[in-house]
Amino acid sequence: MRIKFSQFICTAVLFVPALFGQEVTNQTLLHPPADSWPTYNGDYSGRRFSALRKINSANINSLSLAWAFRTGVSGGVFGASIKATPLLVNGVLYFTLPDYVWAVDARTGHELWHYHWDSKGGIHLGNRGVGIYGNWLYFETPDCNLVSLNTKSGKERWHKQICDLDQMYYASTAPVIVKNHLLTGVSGDDLDVPGYIEAHDLETGDLQWRWYAHPEPGQPEAASWPNTEAMLHGGGMTWGESTYDPELNLIYFGTGNPQPVIQGKGRLGDNLYTESIVALNPDNGKIAWYFQPSPHDTHDWDAIQTPVLIDGEIDGVKRKLLAQASRNGYFFVLDRTNGKDIVTKKFAAANWAKGLDAKGQPIPNPAKMPQEDGALVAPNQGGAANWPPPSFSPDTGLFYINATNAYSVYYIFDTDQKPEGWGGNDKGGYSELILKGIDYRTGAVKWAHKWEGQGGARSGVLSTAGNLVFAGDPSNNFVALNASTGEPLWHVNLGTAPSNGPITFELDGTQYLLVAAGDTLYSFAMLGK
Amino acid sequence: MTRIGKFCLAGIMLFSAVPGLARQLPDGKQKQTVLKLCGTCHSPNLVLGRGMTRAQWGDTISSMVARGAKGTPEEFSDVLDYLATNFPPKSGTPTPAPAAAAGTARPKPKSIGQGADDQQVVDEALADQGKKIYIAECITCHGPKARGANEGPPNLRGPDIVRSVVVLHDRYGSTIGAFLSKGHPTQSGTSSASFSAEQILDLSHFLHQRVGDTLRSGPFNSVLNVLTGDPKAGEAYFNGEGKCTTCHSAKADLAGIATRYDAPALQQRFLFPATPVYGGRSVRSRKPVMLTVTPPNGPAVTGELDRLDDFDVSLHDSAGDYHVWKRTPELKVEKNDPYAAHNALLEQITDKDIHDVVAYLETLK
Numbered sequence: 010m011r012i013k014f015s016q017f018i019c020t021a022v023l024f025v026p027a028l029f030g031q032e033v034t035n036q037t038l039l040h041p042p043a044d045s046w047p048t049y050n051g052d053y054s055g056r057r058f059s060a061l062r063k064i065n066s067a068n069i070n071s072l073s074l075a076w077a078f079r080t081g082v083s084g085g086v087f088g089a090s091i092k093a094t095p096l097l098v099n100g101v102l103y104f105t106l107p108d109y110v111w112a113v114d115a116r117t118g119h120e121l122w123h124y125h126w127d128s129k130g131g132i133h134l135g136n137r138g139v140g141i142y143g144n145w146l147y148f149e150t151p152d153c154n155l156v157s158l159n160t161k162s163g164k165e166r167w168h169k170q171i172c173d174l175d176q177m178y179y180a181s182t183a184p185v186i187v188k189n190h191l192l193t194g195v196s197g198d199d200l201d202v203p204g205y206i207e208a209h210d211l212e213t214g215d216l217q218w219r220w221y222a223h224p225e226p227g228q229p230e231a232a233s234w235p236n237t238e239a240m241l242h243g244g245g246m247t248w249g250e251s252t253y254d255p256e257l258n259l260i261y262f263g264t265g266n267p268q269p270v271i272q273g274k275g276r277l278g279d280n281l282y283t284e285s286i287v288a289l290n291p292d293n294g295k296i297a298w299y300f301q302p303s304p305h306d307t308h309d310w311d312a313i314q315t316p317v318l319i320d321g322e323i324d325g326v327k328r329k330l331l332a333q334a335s336r337n338g339y340f341f342v343l344d345r346t347n348g349k350d351i352v353t354k355k356f357a358a359a360n361w362a363k364g365l366d367a368k369g370q371p372i373p374n375p376a377k378m379p380q381e382d383g384a385l386v387a388p389n390q391g392g393a394a395n396w397p398p399p400s401f402s403p404d405t406g407l408f409y410i411n412a413t414n415a416y417s418v419y420y421i422f423d424t425d426q427k428p429e430g431w432g433g434n435d436k437g438g439y440s441e442l443i444l445k446g447i448d449y450r451t452g453a454v455k456w457a458h459k460w461e462g463q464g465g466a467r468s469g470v471l472s473t474a475g476n477l478v479f480a481g482d483p484s485n486n487f488v489a490l491n492a493s494t495g496e497p498l499w500h501v502n503l504g505t506a507p508s509n510g511p512i513t514f515e516l517d518g519t520q521y522l523l524v525a526a527g528d529t530l531y532s533f534a535m536l537g538k
Numbered sequence: 539m540t541r542i543g544k545f546c547l548a549g550i551m552l553f554s555a556v557p558g559l560a561r562q563l564p565d566g567k568q569k570q571t572v573l574k575l576c577g578t579c580h581s582p583n584l585v586l587g588r589g590m591t592r593a594q595w596g597d598t599i600s601s602m603v604a605r606g607a608k609g610t611p612e613e614f615s616d617v618l619d620y621l622a623t624n625f626p627p628k629s630g631t632p633t634p635a636p637a638a639a640a641g642t643a644r645p646k647p648k649s650i651g652q653g654a655d656d657q658q659v660v661d662e663a664l665a666d667q668g669k670k671i672y673i674a675e676c677i678t679c680h681g682p683k684a685r686g687a688n689e690g691p692p693n694l695r696g697p698d699i700v701r702s703v704v705v706l707h708d709r710y711g712s713t714i715g716a717f718l719s720k721g722h723p724t725q726s727g728t729s730s731a732s733f734s735a736e737q738i739l740d741l742s743h744f745l746h747q748r749v750g751d752t753l754r755s756g757p758f759n760s761v762l763n764v765l766t767g768d769p770k771a772g773e774a775y776f777n778g779e780g781k782c783t784t785c786h787s788a789k790a791d792l793a794g795i796a797t798r799y800d801a802p803a804l805q806q807r808f809l810f811p812a813t814p815v816y817g818g819r820s821v822r823s824r825k826p827v828m829l830t831v832t833p834p835n836g837p838a839v840t841g842e843l844d845r846l847d848d849f850d851v852s853l854h855d856s857a858g859d860y861h862v863w864k865r866t867p868e869l870k871v872e873k874n875d876p877y878a879a880h881n882a883l884l885e886q887i888t889d890k891d892i893h894d895v896v897a898y899l900e901t902l903k
Binding site for chain 2: 083088128129130133134173174175197376380382383387418421422424427429431432433436437438439484488500
């Protein structure tokens with residue numbers, strides 16, 4: 010009897026979450042259990058590191074395919090590549106394509122439901138996933154709507170407009186939940202409109218606050234623009250996902266390019282708060298500090314890459330740090346209490362700056378701004394890094410980034426007295442992809458693994474306590490490398506480039522590894538029997 | 539099944555998921571190649587309704603290759619042939635032109651899907667009529683491109699109306715008409731409230747056209763002039779520091795190069811020769827990357843690279859036979875990239891050198 014009873018208890022413990030789903034609370038988000046991935050980056054730090062070690066550098070070659078889930082969706086101008094990081098709660102995965110949300114059983118790959126939003130337009134370039142709180146999902150649509158769905162049924166609760174499609178905004182980010190705030194960002198650099206980030210009520214979707222990516226007229230930072238009209242039409246989209254330090258009660262995110270994009274002569278100055286890493290109080294949207302990776306950008310190098318929070322040690326002193334491998338080719342480490350620069354160092358080819366200013370920000374070289382006859386610039390518009398998330402392992406102390414050395418020629422097309430919109434672009438190019446492990450204390454590259462082949466898979470990176478780092482290569486391989494040395498250990502060719510940030514979690518004592526490639530989500534595990 | 543076969547199947551399956559889409563692409567012998575190379579990321583919607591010159595399609599393909607598109611040079615040439623044949627420019631060859639120049643044939647703006655699906659489709663003829671009204675009634679205060687006037691008497695400095703939310707929300711005069719019906723100063727002194735519905739519609743088309751011109755896909759986004767260098771200095775660089783004569787000769791392979799490529803294409807091609815398509819030219823003559831693979835117990839095999847990653851290597855030998863190996867520390871792989879010197883140049887060459895070399899190449903007629 011007792012044996013049977015304990016078997017029952019074991020069984021009940023294992024299957025309770027699957028049968029009686031637990032609501033996601035702030036505690037779930039602050040301390041994610043091993044059987045979950047409840048927010049875009051897995052946790053608020055943005056480091057995409059898992060403490061799981063059942064899959065490790067010693068046994069990785071026993072990994073096998075557990076299941077594959079194909080969306081069956083194509084179409085849209087940009088196709089239907091899964092860029093979303095799936096969220097996992099109660100054994101169910103939730104992920105998106107533009108206008109679509111799926112709920113899929115994480116154990117079997119079986120679809121529970123999917124939801125389709127009837128779109129009225131907008132750029133369908135990608136969607137990076139849902140946010141989850143309680144029994145509710147939240148996601149953004151290309152036509153500027155924030156939609157809330159029931160996790161169990163996929164039925165819509167409400168939707169709210171978060172941007173103006175006619176001003177050619179669109180929405181692509183995964184909403185992030187902090188306390189009782191639902192944080193939403195906006196995209197779109199076609200017209201000269203300002204970027205902003207919003208907080209919404211979790212129950213009603215009502216607006217709590219909006220922070221614009223520009224100073225108010227009259228503030229000292231407004232002097233970084235030639236005039237108020239340029240500033241109020243100056244861009245700075247907020248299409249990255251925020252990280253959060255609960256002790257400091259600050260959210261961190263990056264802003265995108267200034268407008269007009271390539272032709273900067275109508276907006277002389279640093280153009281704050283575009284191309285900036287920004288710290289805000291999530292309760293009121295007030296800015297605490299900013300740091301600008303690309304003052305007066307003219308290369309479309311959105312600084313929206315994940316601001317990864319590292320609790321580290323520099324010169325024997327414990328520090329609250331923030332690290333970003335920025336699209337402009339520079340690796341920055343800041344003190345996240347105040348935004349002061351600690352490290353600024355190139356992590357990829359970058360020929361556009363003539364030095365660093367007193368704040369540690371690169372100083373753009375006017376000769377490497379776009380020219381009528383062309384300027385050869387590194388990195389190219391795609392950047393040394395882009396939206397695919399990097400990873401930081403506290404075990405190795407390394408920040409992992411799939412870095413691109415890339416060159417292109419930047420041209421000015423519009424010589425009007427008042428350029429608008431684009432007014433130029435880059436052309437052609439050469440690029441090579443190198444996975445790098447960077448020492449966060451110095452920016453020094455501890456190891457670099459150059460992938461064969463031109464071009465770059467824009468896959469994200471995951472690191473684990475199994476001394477592993479996972480990333481995509483340009484040959485459609487999904488690869489596991491030794492996190493300490495960069496030696497490739499295992500791979501699978503998915504036929505299409507890995508297209509999202511991989512995740513890992515444990516269910517029923519089995520560690521799973523998930524990655525998307527094109528229209529398919531792949532699950533790997535060590536399946537004992 | 540071959541790798542190519544798998545790719546084709548994937549492309550067909552991708553498009554077949556939405557019935558009818560693949561059928562909308564015109565038939566052609568290269569259609570399957572287009573589906574294969576482009577279909578991984580794009581739907582046919584991307585090209586349907588577009589029109590560009592061969593050079594512009596070449597630029598687009600080069601750009602896609604730089605962003606990771608995969609295929610052989612022959613396949614990219616097929617894609618170029620197909621797109622240039624089936625999707626030529628809608629109206630004349632696009633050339634940079636002042637927007638206010640009356641009567642210029644305008645290329646059709648391209649779209650990446652930005653904005654609302656029901657946004658106004660500009661009627662070029664009505665926009666031309668709208669331009670006449672604009673010049674007669676509005677241009678003094680709002681400027682030649684409707685971007686506002688920052689100079690002149692203060693009472694004549696009108697705001698930027700490309701950035702006006704009234705204009706951006708407009709559909710065929712819906713909000714512009716409502717605004718003007720309230721009465722707005724005009725150059726002629728005629729009250730805007732007296733504008734006819736036809737005039738409002740014409741103005742609406744003209745203003746939406748002005749907005750479209752500012753997009754990244756705007757019709758006038760092309761290189762203005764790259765011939766700013768010194769051909770003598772370019773020749774010196776070519777024969778000296780650039781070490782171009784290691785592989786090239788102005789009297790042999792590059793003789794007449796400027797008759798085959800325009801100057802912007804020359805610039806892009808000499809900097810990025812490994813990008814398979816330039817300035818509208820097919821590149822079937824592109825030199826392959828050569829590999830020599832030496833197994834521990836066998837003779838060396840040399841051939842054209844098929845695939846090389848951390849795990850496998852494959853090539854086609856001179857007889858056309860396919861060879862593949864699993865990579866091990868004992869397997870020796872030598873790679874000979876004919877464009878390695880060009881790639882290395884990117885880290886060294888100055889913009890002055892670039893423009894000097896292009897000026898020199900332009901003399902090779």
